[in-house]
Amino acid sequence: MNKKLNYIVFLSLMILAAFSHSYSWDTCNGHAQKWMNNWTTMDLSTKSFPVGSYYEQRAQWMMAEWNAVAGSAMTFYVGRDTDGEHMMGNWDNELYWDNLGESTLGRTYKYNECYWLFGNHWGKSEVDLAMNSNSSLNWSDAGFRSVVLHELGHALGLMHTDSLAVMNDSSDEAVSFADTPRAVSYHNWITPLADDRAGLRFLYGNDGISRNVAVSRFYVNDSGDKLQSFPSRTSLRAGDSFALNYTVENHGTEHEDYVLVYFYLSSDSYITTSDHYIGAAAWVMPSGSSAQARIEIILPAGLAEGDYYVGFIADPHDNITEDREFDNQISLNRTINVW
Incomplete structure (x- = not known):
């Protein structure tokens, strides 16, 4: 939609x-697919992202950028996945490195409820985010933040858009901070843009000002x-x-x-x-x-x-x-x- x-x-x-x-979102029979309690925990793989490591910190920073959007009630909490295994169906949201080939930067796997049993049931149940570890990619700091922020947007329920937005599908793995369209200002701050914020407020809006x-x-x-x-x-x-x-x-x-x-x-x-x-x-x-x-x-x-x-x-x-x-x-x- x-x-x-x-x-x-x-x-x-x-x-x-x-x-x-212009923003878009995942649906089930006309209902927005989202986290119904306005929060979820994203487990960072300690095998992929050891606690306190370079990329682990940046993943947390991008979760914090989504959390900081005023007018949204949605919150990511940080958890740890310590077993080194990543699979759909364990009902844990996981963020990890995986070799996705040469053409994909990141991928979101999702499980949404969408069924009728004495009434309609919908909502998000599990989302796993894989960042591409293929050796052909040369991840920059700006590129990693940009793609993680994008995949986290999918985890929230936002889909691709054709506007100037984090959720606009793009290839940013090797760009500098000054060259990523997901940044604003002289300081090249990578953050949800106006369209992303409007979409997040549509899904999880509150009375924040x-x-x-x-x-x-x-x-x-x-x-x-x-x-x-x-x-x-x-x-x-x-x-x-x-x-x-x-x-x-x-x-x-x-x-x-x-x-x-x-x-x-x-x-x-x-x-x-x-x-x-x-x-x-x-x-x-x-x-x-x-x-x-x-x-x-x-x-x-x-x-x-x-x-x-x-x-x-x-x-x-x-x-x-x-x-x-x-x-x-x-x-x-x-x-x-x-x-």
Whole structure:
């Protein structure tokens, strides 16, 4: 089942653009397949992930990212699988390494109840997550976190989506933090994105309140491909124009009537409001929405010659009281040269 919402707004300095969110979930006769008590224990294999080891810590961090989504009642608890055996039908959720061949990064095995016995019965009973240990893969820190977060989303009941989301199916095992579309902000924080958060709240929503906007250097094109944004031109003079795609997301539970986005040029990759202002846009953003658009920018007069990073900041004046302020600014991974 898919849920699609579309909103259209007019943007300053931009053409008419649309933003949307689309998430999907597992079903049984129209009922969402989820953990009915809003919690489950995920046993980490101590053979695959010894306690305190590098990958064991990162698996726990990704469980914590799902747990931290405000407006969701769902909680992962950490357990240990110490027998070294992994199988469906033992009613334990397990996370472990397994050789899945060369084409698969991770795989989720699930057992859901879906039957009628004096009434309908549905819900999750067991989920096992296998991470590919095949020697052909070169796991990076960012790649491992990205794929574990994705597989944990399946464990929660979320299915693949074509939006910019953790649950968008992708190959990330060898990417850097700056090159994964499952990260936001200058700090390249790998976390559930707006669409993922909307889906989780649909399945496990509670009355938690959060306000948070975030930015990404990735966007999804009309074909559903996840692309990294770069300046359309990299060698310019004052008065020349260039374009860039950008994404701003509402990760919070609250409707935001006015999310301002400022664009800047900077001599370094860390964008601040003290850098060279070059343009603006404004959005009305429902909870869980992601706004993706393209802006045309004209270089102002008086810029010194040299190389500049292009970046943007959401809520530059701190008008929104946010849970996390560090995910509001980002720079693109390619500079422009002004001459």
